[in-house]
Amino acid sequence: SAVISQKPSRDICQRGTSLTIQCQVDSQVTMMFWYRQQPGQSLTLIATANQGSEATYESGFVIDKFPISRPNLTFSTLTVSNMSPEDSSIYLCSVEVSGGNTEAFFGQGTRLTVV
């Protein structure tokens, strides 16, 4: 497995502002993903963070709203832009470990509340 550090763990933000969430892994990983989990719901994949290139977004998610960076094999950021109360959710970083059995492991998540 891998040790995944995600921060901040929680935040309360004003509508119209942006928040950047960081995900740091203790080893190089092949794949990094960002998920959203709305209250009482399951996980929805936002995008795959690609090292050195633009992220691959899922249907319903766009780069202008959720810009993602992945400058190297151990670090990624997700920004939630121009926030509204509907963005209140838990955001989760997930990784697949290089040479592993393709299982995905999760960071502890960021609980975002937009007021």
Next chain:
Amino acid sequence: QKEVEQNSGPLSVPEGAIASLNCTYSDRVSQSFFWYRQYSGKSPELIMSIYSNGDKEDGRFTAQLNKASQYVSLLIRDSQPSDSATYLCAVKRYSSASKIIFGSGTRLSIRP
């Protein structure tokens, strides 16, 4: 049809009994299957992975996979109150995207 379907529950099981959680998936090219446990307010934790037809046992947990029926299940023997959580079924297919799709989760409650 959802890609991964689970009964949302809640599923209530007496302590010491067997809890049976079920999941179906729609994409026949799926190749990897996972069960995650999620406690309230926490992130998902991988508890089982299975890749081939049949049973896979790990302690009190047994995962069962039937690719012909597109069905995967999780059995928890000797259920404990600490097993009370939401269990997420997840499926991965090998494509250029290589992404994991999650079901909506089954809430399990173990009653003393």
